[in-house]
Amino acid sequence: MSSKSKPRSRLVADRRYSAKTKTGGGSGGGRGRPPSRSRKTNRKSSARRPRGLVGMILAVPLWFLRVFWSLIWRGSVVVILLVGLAVAYTAATLPPVAELLDGRAKGSVRMLDRYGEVFAWRGEQFGGAITTDTVAPVLTKAIVATEDRRFYNHFGLSPRGIASAISINLREGRGPLSGHGGSTITQQTAKLLCLGRPYDPQVDGSEADYEAECRRSTLVRKINEAIFAMAMEARYSKAEILTIYLNRAFLGAGARGFEAASQRYFGKSASQVDTAEAAMLAGLLVAPTRYAPTNDLKRSRDRASVVLGLMAEQGKISESEARQARANPATLSEAAQARAGGYFADWVMSSGPSFLTRDTTEDVIIRTTFDPRIQTAAEAAMKTIFADKVKEGSEAQAAIVVMSSDGAVRAVVGGRQTKVSGAFNRAVQAQRQTGSAFKPFVYAAALDLGMSPNSTVEDTPLTINIPGSGPWSPKNYDGKYRGRVTLTEALRNSLNTPAVRISEEVGRENVRRTAEMFGIKSDLAAGPALALGASESTLMEMTGAYAGILNGGRSVKPYGLTELRLVGESRSLMDQDGGMGERVISETAARQLTYMMSKVIDGGTGARARLPDREAAGKTGTTQAARDAWFVGFTADYVAGVWMGYDDNTPLTGVTGGGLPAEIWQDAMIRVHEGLPPQPLPMESGGEPVALGGDNDGGYSERQAPSRTQQRRQPNPAQAAERIILDVLGKILGGR
Template identity: 30%
Template sequence: MTRFLAWVFSIISIGAIFGLGAMAVMVWHYGNDLPSHERLENYQPATLSRVYDRDGRVMAEYLTERRIFAPVEEIPDLVKNAFIAAEDRNFYEHHGFDALGIMGAVVDYARGGRLRGASTITQQVMKNFLLTNERSFDRKFKEIILATRMEQVLSKDQILELYLNEIYLGARAYGVVAAAANYFGKPLEHLSVAEAAYLAALPKAPSNLHPVDNRDEALDRRGYVLGQMLRAGFITQAQHDEAMEDPLHTVLDGSLQPEIQTVPRRDYFSEEIRRQLVERLGEDEVEGGGLTVRATLDPELQRVGADALRARLVEWDKTRQGWRGPVAQLDPAQLETEESWRRALGSARAPMDIPGWFPAVVLKVGDTTARIGIQGVPEDEDGHFIGIADANWAKPELEGGGVGRAPRQPSDIYAVGDVIMVAAEDAEGAEIRDLDGEALLAEVDSWSLRQIPEIEGAFMAMDPTTGRVLAMQGGFSFETSVFNRASQAKRQPGSSFKPFVYAAALDNGYTPSSVILDAPIVIDTGSDELWRPTNSSNRFYGPSPMRVGIEQSRNVMTVRLAQEIGMERVAEYAERFGVYENMPHHLSYALGAGETTLYQMVGAYGMFANGGWRIEPTLVDRVQDRYGETLFKQDNRACYECTEIWEAGLKEPVPTPDKQLIMDPVTAFQLTSMMRGTVERGTATTLASLGIPMAAKTGTTNDARDAWLIAFTPNMVAGCYIGYDNPRPMGRSAYGSTMCGPVIKAFMEEAMKDRPHLDFHVPPGAVMAKIDRGSGRRLSDDASGPGVVVEAFHPGEEPQIGEYSGGRVIDGGFVAYKGGDLPMSLDASADSGGAYGGGAAPAGGASGGAARPAPPKPAAGGFGSGGLY
């Protein structure tokens, strides 16, 4: 008997040795080329980046996978226990794999059951991070090897942290934090037992356990998880029973209102931030680095600016363009039930980012009204209708141009299945902006037809002291066109470029009262063509002070001045202010013939507003990584005294200024003063009624293809551009003042309500003197009258009383025009006539500024806004 037992023991021992050897060979074979598990020690999951506006509200998220990383200590025990109960009840006992679980899976399979993986949480982490989803023995064996190795490197809590933050849980959510937000609109700590159990049910089949589309399957799997939690002692019987009765409400079916802030739709501002960050940090870091971005956006100013731009584009489109038809067309067969038309309308891809506007589908066309179904608005008992009176502007576009007659009945506009845009109006016809469902419906009196304008534009506002961009709208609707016309559209600035010509002159010995000849010029371009620049009024006005040239936007005066000082100097100033890079020295560039962006122009004007200090427009105050470390910030001032602990009574530390002065402050003030004249009596008088110290310049290019207006106060710069994406004439009365004037006025009126109305500061060293605005002569200090202006001069450049600045007329070296009755010198007598198209010629020595009338103001609509040529 003893011999037999010894023999059995020997056989078992030899078998064990061979088994262990075989196992060692398998481990060597499969483990030899496995990926390193050690890199998981420093693993950083791809985590979404968030952008916060000035008020600390989330304004955008950038992500490839919607994941919000949470340290394991911040994940509630309820959530951790739910996943452990569902996926790996022995998680804290095993060493990477569960031998009993594997044996149980084998037995079940041998009995005819489904082959299951019996993977532990550790094994699932290995599969998700280092292996593939292949269902094979090889992959399973590798998984076990890696899991065993990882248990020697990381703690159980670290492994659980990786698992709960990495796992895909459906609804575009990776990790438990994103899933809690996507399904329930809650932070983890607010989840109920039933909600935590549902999340823990999802790893098994996230695509097949949707709470709406697969409700029964989701409830069954949740019930299984609740049973496992009860069996493991994680919840009580009472908690289990209560959770089983929970109806599984989620935000996906609208039965739950989210507790946490929902992420706004992507817009021009947030997309421009993303674009700039990608250029600086790379796409992987921006969309997966878990960055925290503090944006400069002022949400209220953004709303005001965007609304003002949209309102002007809609107004122009409705009065100048015809009805271009529906947004899309649905098959009438899709409109038989409310459920079917809502599903079809939801797939029509109509924009949803226009405040107060809703996509709608025409369900029935009657004699006087059309019945419509409106996306996002519940049906009432009688339905929603749109009458012909609410769409009488919708005249059809004609093939040869122009528009046809006004519609007389709904069938002239609509057909069943048309997808259109509508807006809600109250009894007074005012558009209702509230989108909060019930509140809106309580106020609706009627629905009116809307059309996405064909004409486009951009708006931008900036703080001139810091360069912080407070608002930016790159077009009518981001969902219709993501192209940002504020930062990406390169257009000709026209006369809005002229201040840089005058800045170059003022910094090089010329003054606001320097007299420039406004008379015809003929220039040989060297290409068998002659260039004859003219003023927008097609008239010439003789010798006129520089101030008048910028107030009335005189093209010919600007060309003569640019020729006088040299285009090399003009180009240097344009490049210094960031308007152009490597600007060609063509004379036509003095009138804005080059191409630039609104973003660059507003930034450049900000340096006029702040007295000549260099600033760069910025959309971001600070960017921090996932650990809170600052990657970069806007304010880079050094503070050498900030290292010591400050106590009361000690001198407060003062950061060292880091700005560069790129223009003489006196020059900046001179230029600003002249552009204030543009508001008071020039081409931007539409802004004068605001009663705010403000400077501005308009710009309109040839054939009114581009319209600009940029205005500024000491604490705000705002710019507007309007034009067609494929440049073409906008038509009669389209000027910088008429197109952009209403936008800037509406914005400034709201923006300056809560801001101090500061006057522009007179810089030290400026010499102030009274000048006759019409002739440019120096007046006595006691002179008064409507023609008297107080000009600033650099020390030593101010003229003597009764004299002109410089003592000569600037003609740019062009051959003097000898025809007609235009006065050609400062001393032309009043009898020579015709200096201003029939007005009086300059009269010498006017002591009150009243002897010589000011040049006539441009006709309404801004003729003085100038053009390219």
């Protein structure tokens, strides 16, 4: 049995395309393929691309544009990768922050006066490591407001700041990298670190050359600086970067870091500064030397006012706080304001061991003999006399030294400009003829050999035949002669012929040795003019030599350093307590010479130096043609020397040692002795008169001087033995 059913229809997929898409015919109705996507895209591109002549013209530029764009974005990726690698490598090589805080190549020297107070700084001062947590918060606000207001928001570079700086430089006619730099605090810190390259004297030469190289603004260096800055941002926190900056920034007056600057200018720690002081310190960053308050306080305050405005504008402080800070500007500490002792400090630095002073790599503290009150007195005396009695515009100079009888130097004024450092110090460096200020050493030799202040000598015309030069006839300053006079009268009136006669009588070699033992180290004249001060010396040497007369006849070496030690150490590396040395003349001779020199002030050539309330002794000195004028003298408490003249040896007009130098000496000593009770001078006038020989018509000759032994008293046995020993030692050591 068969069953009938409808035939099943074929399974046919739904048509996906319309008949319009079929290609070709054929039995069975062939199905069409979907068009290619690329062909469809190309047809659309072809539809947009200009055809014809315009298309041909634009085809080449468009191709180059596509190639250029491809190179740009691929090159940018490569550059970014290379910069990233450089930043990562640099960041990995950066040391810990603690190793970067003190980058000085040299150490510092801090000088204390005789009372233990700081009065001068030398070298590169570093007050100790500080951090953003230990300084006053207002100080970091002032720094950020002034130097980099976006410091906490950038990655080490400020594109906006760089673009602005380049625009300003071009407008002002400079190169794009010259002048304004647009540097962030991070970039400035990178410069301070010299991009991680430490100072090497063998390679860099001087430290100044090294720092100049670190500040150079070339394109290559700017690129390296940018990489280093970004590496610092990757390696350190913002607080750590700012900490490095706080410790390494130079702020004038030798101060490295804000702690040193705060101590230098305000005498306090950076943790204690107020708003006005913080603004002044931050204002120094733009030009440390120019705006240093010790150079120009008004200029520094004006700059601080600008900083206060920036802080208020950025909301770091309120307007009322800014007004209050402007109304109460920062003031300098007493030590910074005085700027005292510049010449003294320079002298101590030059006289101490270089490896612990001028070239020290350590931080050193030097205790000195300096007395700021006496220094101020000496400076004021010089200013007063020059202001009142010297013609305006005069270029004449002067110098003053004050010391105690043991050689402890209390004050040094090396020139009319007193607030200086590193200047020519006429008190120490100027070798000048001493004139009659040398005569006390002639009389010292005579008194030590037995003469007395009452011994007499001829003041009559004198001629001495000098081999190779012929006859030499010294004359008195006034051209007059007084016949026979005592040694006291001869010194009081600064007579020349008696001084030469005495020098020839006692022997020039004795005079020379006496002066040298008292501390005159210069090359002393060999001829008879030795007695009249034809040799040169410094004011420091002369004042020290006179101190030997005051202390009873012992030699003196002027000194200013009493203790030297390293910062943080309690043990001293150097100590000195007194500068007195061996005996030069007997104490009796020294007391008699003091008496004779007191008469110079009491009615002699030094009358203008007379003090109103106490005894004083001294000696005037005026060289040939008045090129130098001196007054050196002492009281029972202090010895002081004054020199006056021109640096180029121009003769002084109407000035002698008994004139302006004596007046400067008097004014200084009155100020120095304020509050000190009067003390008598150690002097005596005793001794029997002895008449010195010598023919009245001047029959001395270089080879036939009168015997110095015929009319002297015999010294006591102890003096004689001491003299013999000194003579023997002199022959062995000095060849004399």
